[in-house]
Amino acid sequence: MTKPNKSHSIKNARLLLRQSEVGVLSTHSKACSGYPFGSVSTFISTHEGDIIFYISDLAQHTHNIKHDAKMCLTVFSAESTRGRRSDDPNAEARLSLLGTAEKVEKESEASVAERYFSLYPDSKKYQGAHDFAFYKMKTERVRYIGGFGDIHWIKEDDWRLPTPEWKSGELGMIHHMNEDHLDAMQAICSHHTQKDCNDVKMLAVNPDGAFYQCGDAKPVFIPFDSLAIESQSVRMELVAQTNSAREALGIVKEAV
Numbered sequence: 001m002t003k004p005n006k007s008h009s010i011k012n013a014r015l016l017l018r019q020s021e022v023g024v025l026s027t028h029s030k031a032c033s034g035y036p037f038g039s040v041s042t043f044i045s046t047h048e049g050d051i052i053f054y055i056s057d058l059a060q061h062t063h064n065i066k067h068d069a070k071m072c073l074t075v076f077s078a079e080s081t082r083g084r085r086s087d088d089p090n091a092e093a094r095l096s097l098l099g100t101a102e103k104v105e106k107e108s109e110a111s112v113a114e115r116y117f118s119l120y121p122d123s124k125k126y127q128g129a130h131d132f133a134f135y136k137m138k139t140e141r142v143r144y145i146g147g148f149g150d151i152h153w154i155k156e157d158d159w160r161l162p163t164p165e166w167k168s169g170e171l172g173m174i175h176h177m178n179e180d181h182l183d184a185m186q187a188i189c190s191h192h193t194q195k196d197c198n199d200v201k202m203l204a205v206n207p208d209g210a211f212y213q214c215g216d217a218k219p220v221f222i223p224f225d226s227l228a229i230e231s232q233s234v235r236m237e238l239v240a241q242t243n244s245a246r247e248a249l250g251i252v253k254e255a256v
Contacts, residue, residue: 006152009144009146009150009152010144010152010154010158010159011208012093012144012146013093013095013142013144013146013152013154014049014159014161014208015208015209015221015223016075016077016093016094016095016144017045017049017075017095017097018045018206018208018209018221018223019221020075020076020095021042021043021119021120021218021219022040022041022042022043022075023040023041023043023073023074023075024038024039024040024073024074024075025038025039025040025041025053025061025071025072025073026038026071026072026073026074027039027061027064027065027068027071028064028067028068028070028071029060029064030063030064030067030068031060031063037060037061037064039059039060039061041053041055041061042054042120042123043073044115044116044119044120044204045206046136047161047163047164047167047206047207048160048161048162048163049139049159049160049161050099050136050137050138050139051073051097051099051136051137051139052104052112052115052116052134052135052136052137053101053134053135053136053137054116054120054123054126054132054133054134054135055132055133055135056126056129056131056132057131057132057133058131062135065101065135069100069101069102070098070099070100070101071098071099071100071101071137072096072097072098072099073096073097073137074094074095074096074097075094075095076092076093076094076095077092077093077094091147091148092147093144093145093146093147094144094145095142095143095144095145096142096143096144097137097139097141097142098139098140098141098142098143099137099138099139099140099141100137100138100140101135101136101137101138102135102136102138103133103134103135103136104133104134104135104136109134112134112136113127113134114171115204116134118203118204118211119203119204119211119219139156139159139160140156141153141154141155141156141159142154142159161206161207161208161227161229162207162229164207164228164229164230164231165229165230165231166205166230166231166234169231170204170205173205173231173234174202174203174204174205177202177238178201178202181238182200184238184242185197185200185201185202185212186198186200187242187245187246187249187251188212188222188238188241188242188245189212189214189220189222190245190249191244191245191248191249192220192222192245193214193220195214197212197214197215198214198215199214199215200212200213200214201213203219205234207224207227207228207229208223208224208227208228209221209222209223209224210222210224210238222241224237224241225237225240
């Protein structure tokens with residue numbers, strides 16, 4: 001059996017993170033010193049690969065983070081939670097990210113909130129509660145298990161993506177796609193989900209792919225073939241995805 005290439009495994013690990021919406025948040029218990037404390041939370045990942053949580057100051061895990069900022073987020077493959085591909089759950093992919101958490105700075109709150117709420121709009125109802133705040137865990141080490149023989153510790157330098165040069169223009173990019181290229185997104189999402197996606201909108205962009213929503217369905221992350229650090233690279237990836245999707249769906253139309 002050929003051992004998976006580590007760079008390929010890192011790509012799969014990052015894809016697992018992007019496609020996951022809920023994880024096990026492990027902190028150091030303040031109430032029961034010496035014991036780990038596990039809880040469940042939604043999250044988003046930053047362009048670079050850090051983690052953003054929206055949590056209450058009243059929650060036990062927040063008390064723990066304020067006492068000891070070192071923590072871990074663990075996510076499982078979709079197959080592990082929605083019908084396994086095999087009878088052995090240990091054969092499914094899982095990912096643990098270790099890092100240090102801190103409250104998001106005031107000057108970054110608005111942009112973080114906009115991105116978070118685009119993926120979790122129901123969380124907006126907590127926005128008026130004074131005890132909810134955004135925390136960021138800076139990822140410092142990663143443990144990925146993709147299956148038998150595909151087990152890796154990933155260093156921070158290998159995990160972290162460069163900040164894309166288009167980061168400040170992400171909202172404009174999203175607006176452009178949603179206003180002018182609905183047909184392209186319909187093809188991309190229909191091909192990826194194997195379902196008819198007519199009411200489609202782009203929600204967020206990362207260097208390794210983009211989030212879309214089809215109707216009222218949960219957001220879906222569709223990866224790029226290659227990293228897109230420059231804005232022109234994003235366009236090239238979207239054009240390639242559009243052409244590939246149209247060809248697969250039998251749609252004859254010029255590319256975006």
